[in-house]
Amino acid sequence: MSAERIIDPETAHAVEAMHWAPPVAPLEMPRQMLEAPRREGVLAWLVRLLRPLQHG
Amino acid sequence: MARVPFPDIRTLALRAAALGFAALAASSAAALLAEASTQDGLHGWDVVRTALIFITTAWLAWGAAGAFVGLPPRRRRAERPPLLLPQPPTVVLVPVCNEDPVTTFARIAAMDGSIRAAGLTVDIAVLSDTRDDIAAARERDAFARLLAETGGAGRLFYRRRNDNRGRKAGNIEEFIRTSGAAYRFAVILDADSLMEGETIRQLIARMQADPKLGLLQTLPKIIGAHSLFGRAMQFSAAFHAPVFARGLARMQGATGPFWGHNAIVRVNAFAESCGLPALSGPPPFGGHIYSHDYVEAALLARAGWKVELDETIGGSFEEGPDNILAHARRDRRWCQGNLQHARLLSTPGLAPWSRFVFVQGIFAYVAPLFWGAFLVASIAATVTAPPPDYFPEPYQLFPVFPSDRTKEIITLAIGIVGLLLLPKLAILWSAGRSGRAQGFGGRARATGSVLTEIVLSSLLAPLMLMYQSRAVLQVLSGRDGGWPANQRGEGRLSPGQGLVAGFWILAAGVLSLAVVRMIAPELTVWLLPICLPMMAAPLLIWATSHPLAQTLFTVPEETDPSPVIRAFHRWHARWTTSSTETFDAVA
Numbered sequence: 001m002s003a004e005r006i007i008d009p010e011t012a013h014a015v016e017a018m019h020w021a022p023p024v025a026p027l028e029m030p031r032q033m034l035e036a037p038r039r040e041g042v043l044a045w046l047v048r049l050l051r052p053l054q055h056g
Numbered sequence: 057m058a059r060v061p062f063p064d065i066r067t068l069a070l071r072a073a074a075l076g077f078a079a080l081a082a083s084s085a086a087a088l089l090a091e092a093s094t095q096d097g098l099h100g101w102d103v104v105r106t107a108l109i110f111i112t113t114a115w116l117a118w119g120a121a122g123a124f125v126g127l128p129p130r131r132r133r134a135e136r137p138p139l140l141l142p143q144p145p146t147v148v149l150v151p152v153c154n155e156d157p158v159t160t161f162a163r164i165a166a167m168d169g170s171i172r173a174a175g176l177t178v179d180i181a182v183l184s185d186t187r188d189d190i191a192a193a194r195e196r197d198a199f200a201r202l203l204a205e206t207g208g209a210g211r212l213f214y215r216r217r218n219d220n221r222g223r224k225a226g227n228i229e230e231f232i233r234t235s236g237a238a239y240r241f242a243v244i245l246d247a248d249s250l251m252e253g254e255t256i257r258q259l260i261a262r263m264q265a266d267p268k269l270g271l272l273q274t275l276p277k278i279i280g281a282h283s284l285f286g287r288a289m290q291f292s293a294a295f296h297a298p299v300f301a302r303g304l305a306r307m308q309g310a311t312g313p314f315w316g317h318n319a320i321v322r323v324n325a326f327a328e329s330c331g332l333p334a335l336s337g338p339p340p341f342g343g344h345i346y347s348h349d350y351v352e353a354a355l356l357a358r359a360g361w362k363v364e365l366d367e368t369i370g371g372s373f374e375e376g377p378d379n380i381l382a383h384a385r386r387d388r389r390w391c392q393g394n395l396q397h398a399r400l401l402s403t404p405g406l407a408p409w410s411r412f413v414f415v416q417g418i419f420a421y422v423a424p425l426f427w428g429a430f431l432v433a434s435i436a437a438t439v440t441a442p443p444p445d446y447f448p449e450p451y452q453l454f455p456v457f458p459s460d461r462t463k464e465i466i467t468l469a470i471g472i473v474g475l476l477l478l479p480k481l482a483i484l485w486s487a488g489r490s491g492r493a494q495g496f497g498g499r500a501r502a503t504g505s506v507l508t509e510i511v512l513s514s515l516l517a518p519l520m521l522m523y524q525s526r527a528v529l530q531v532l533s534g535r536d537g538g539w540p541a542n543q544r545g546e547g548r549l550s551p552g553q554g555l556v557a558g559f560w561i562l563a564a565g566v567l568s569l570a571v572v573r574m575i576a577p578e579l580t581v582w583l584l585p586i587c588l589p590m591m592a593a594p595l596l597i598w599a600t601s602h603p604l605a606q607t608l609f610t611v612p613e614e615t616d617p618s619p620v621i622r623a624f625h626r627w628h629a630r631w632t633t634s635s636t637e638t639f640d641a642v643a
Contacts, residue, residue, distance in 0.1 A: 020199065022147075022181045022213040027236030027323070029229055029331040032355055034403045 059360045060311075060407040061268075067309035071409075074121035074307060081117035081475065086110040088468045093437060101437035108430040109468075115423050116475040118416075123296075123479030126303025127486055130368065137265035139257055144240035146178045146260055148251075151227045153185040153220070155247040157198035158631050163250050165206055166623035173619075174253030176260075177211075178243075181235070183227045184216035192216055201631070224316070225332050225348035236323050246317035249276065252371030252620045259320040259369070270325035270361025271353065274372035275301045276318040279613050279621060283547060285516075285600035286378035288509050291609035293376070295496060295506065299483045301367035310362040311409045316349035318372045322361070326352070329359035335399055339536035340392045347393025350417060351400060354410035371618055378547030379601035380516065381557050384523040388537045391421045391527035421528050424521040431583070438576040480506060495612035505608045515596060518589045522561045547601055554598030565590025 063071070089109045093102045148167065152160055164180055171178045182199065186192045199214045206212065217230060228244065236242075241263055243256055255274065262272055275298060281290040305312060330352040335342045345351055353363045377383040394417035401411055484506045487493040493502040530537065549557075569587040573580050589596065613621060 019209055020203075020214045022179070022215060022231065022235040023238045025235050025238035027232055027327045029233050029236070029327045031331045031333045032329065034333060034351070034400055035336060036402050036404055 060357055060405070061309070061360065061362055063309045063311070063409065067307065070125050070307050074118065074125055077121045077124075078114045078117040081120075081471070082110045082114035085113035085468055085471060088471075089465075092465050092468070099437065099440065101433050101440060105430055105433035105437055108426055108433055112423065112426050112430060113472060113475070115419060115426075116472065120475045120479045122303040122307065123300055123483065124303070125306050126299040126301065127482055129490065130302070136258065137261045139261040140264050143177060144260065144264065145238060146176070146241040146243065146256070147235075147239045148178060148180040148243045148245060148256070149183060149228060149231060150180065150245050150247060150249070151183045151185065151224050152195070152247045153224075153227075154188060154191055155186075157191075157195045159628060160247050161198045161202045162627035162631055163248075163624050164212065165202055165627040166620050167251060167253070168206055168208055168212060169623055170251075170253035170620045171256060172253070174257045176253055176257055178253075178256060179211050179213060179239075180208075181213040181215070181231060183231055184214065185220040185223070185227050186216065187220065198631075222332065222334075222344050223346075225345065225352070229331065232323065232327050236327050239323050241320055242323050242326070243320045244317055246374060248375040249318050250279070250373040250618075250620050250624060251318065252618060255369060255371035256320075262366075263320055263322060266362070268360075268362050269322070269364060270329075270356040270359075271312075271314055271319055271321045271363045273312060273314055273319040273363070273365045274369045275365070275367040276315075276372045276374040277611070277613060278376040279373045279617075280375045281378060282603050283378045283601045284512070284604040285380055285383070286376060286547070287603075287605075287609040288512050288600075289376050289383075291496070291505050291611055292509055292513075294611040294613070295487065295502070296480060296483050298367045299479075299486070301365060305365040305367060308365065308409065308413070310364060311357040311407045311413075312353065312363040312365040313413070314349040314353035314356075314363060316347075318374060325356060325359070325361045329355045329361065335396070340531045340534065341396055341399055343536075345393070346396050347390060347417070350394075350397065350413060354400075354403075354406050354413070357407045357410055358405045371620065373613070373618070373621065379549055380519065380523075380597050381549065381553075381601075382547055384520075384527075387520075387523060388527045388530075391524065392531050392537050394418055394421050395528065395531045421524055424524045425528055427521060428525060431586070435572060435576050435579060438579055477510060480510060495615075497610035497615075501608065501610055505610065508605060508608050512600070514585075515589045515592075516600070518565075518586045519558070519561055519593055519596060521586075522564065522590065522593075549598050549601040551594070551598050554596075554601075555594040558593030558595075558597045561590050561593035565593070 086106050086109055090102070090106045093105065148171075150160070150164060160182075164182065168180060171180075182195075184192065184195055186195055195216070196214070199212075203209050203212060215231075217227060220227065222229060232242075241260055243251065243259060245251065251274075259272055259274070263269055278286075278290040278293040281287045332345050332348055332351060334344050337343070340346075356363050377386055394414075397414040397417055400406075401414055484493075484503060487496070487502060488499050493499045496502040496505060527537075565587045568590070569580065569583060572583050617625075
């Protein structure tokens with residue numbers, strides 16, 4: 001692999017070798033909860049309250 | 057481990073003292089203004105401007121309190137535990153995005169040499185988010201050369217993401233998801249960071265010595281500045297920042313700051329607590345988290361990990377913007393990031409201090425709007441004030457002249473200016489006494505530098521106020537600033553560029569002064585310290601981007617550069633002189 005040559009962007013991928021990549025050693029990174037679950041509005045609450053009546 | 061670290065008594069006492077000082081200063085300012093402005097009776101505008109002076113003074117006093125808390129030196133230097141063998145696997149992460157590859161990889165070559173000289177076995181991974189294929193090709197070419205000349209295969213790594221989701225935070229997250237289990241510690245840097253191998257050794261040892269420490273932040277010194285603006289910032293970061301940072305460290309305790317780079321993290325702690333989701337809704341308030349570092353620090357603390365800042369750790373460097381425009385561009389991004397934190401104030405489980413830090417970050421950007429509102433309210437109060445009544449009583453023989461309250465107003469102005477200047481002057485006095493001023497060219501030169509920096513920052517303050525106000529209004533109106541790449545290196549501006557960039561500030565200054573002169577001429581003189589620098593904005597933007605006052609603003613890293621800085625210059629010179637054509641040929 002010669003670093004001195006002038007690189008041709010069309011074939012630049014050719015210089016990238018597998019050993020350039022960091023080691024493969026996966027680690028889980030769970031998504032954190034940042035936003036509290038949205039509180040439903042009064043209207044949604046009323047609708048839910050009325051739902052059993054609608055179903056008889 | 058899931059308990060937010062509880063602050064100790066000392067930390068709580070310092071926080072209470074600083075908050076008390078801010079409240080006292082704000083109350084005194086509000087009382088003075090209320091007394092002076094209600095001589096002719098209480099009016100609506102008087103209430104508004106008294107409330108505004110309370111808020112703005114509290115903010116200034118809070119900043120000053122941080123310096124006063126940091127002024128006393130540490131009684132004993134922070135622990136320097138030895139490195140325990142076998143040395144835990146550690147990686148240095150260098151996220152890059154459209155950077156100059158020659159400069160970036162010269163830094164990596166210098167750090168690699170310094171790490172090996174320190175007897176460490178540490179990998180360095182370049183995490184590229186560069187979108188442009190030609191720029192990426194140049195990166196690959198520079199990396200191939202780096203490997204060839206350092207023999208770094210197997211310890212120096214390079215990978216480029218196909219999509220740069222989550223920007224820098226996403227870039228690091230992708231590395232941890234793919235390679236995190238291979239390392240116990242990760243030193244996170246920026247593309248313009250430099251760190252001594254000995255510093256990395258200290259950081260690893262500190263993490264080994266305290267298994268609850270999730271993140272240790274260093275205070276990077278700014279290096280490589282050329283212009284008047286850049287060198288003033290470089291001086292300020294070296295001379296004033298350690299004291300402010302010590303105050304911050306004392307007040308934040310174990311819920312300390314993370315500034316996104318020049319810090320070491322415990323990889324498993326970071327992985328288990330810092331997977332950031334995108335916020336609901338579109339940018340600027342929704343989408344990916346802009347200022348991820350503050351959030352990651354808060355999340356580490358939420359998970360029970362300690363986050364600490366140690367300003368005494370040396371050998372940690374970064375570069376800064378070399379002109380006002382580059383500074384304003386970076387500040388626009390930080391503004392959006394900090395305002396976005398408003399969405400996270402109610403995040404479940406955060407330490408109260410982490411929420412306070414979010415509020416503080418938000419206030420740092422909205423404070424100029426409060427100052428602007430105070431000026432407007434003061435003008436309105438003067439314009440709408442009733443005319444003086446010289447004969448308030450019927451059949452009064454002698455006139456009653458309105459009492460002159462200039463004394464109270466001048467006292468108030470001196471108090472506010474004092475809050476701005478006193479911390480810097482106290483730091484100068486302390487540096488003179490402790491001998492720290494020697495590194496800044498001796499007492500006389502350090503004094504000249506501090507005074508010049510005060511004058512320069514006073515001249516630039518109205519410009520910064522305008523840029524920050526514009527940024528806040530843009531974000532509040534829903535404009536996403538995107539993620540422009542940092543502009544590094546030489547930042548000299550032409551007079552034309554200064555005029556184009558500063559014309560809107562000039563126009564605002566002229567208009568403000570003309571309006572005030574027309575409707576409240578007695579206030580004209582009070583507005584001159586703000587309006588005159590605004591009217592000189594193009595000149596200031598242009599002039600401060602040039603290398604003026606080179607004899608001032610001396611910093612220790614200029615007179616006696618750290619070995620890693622010298623090594624960086626050697627690598628950079630070697631690559632730029634031997635193969636400029638090589639790298640430029642593809643551009």
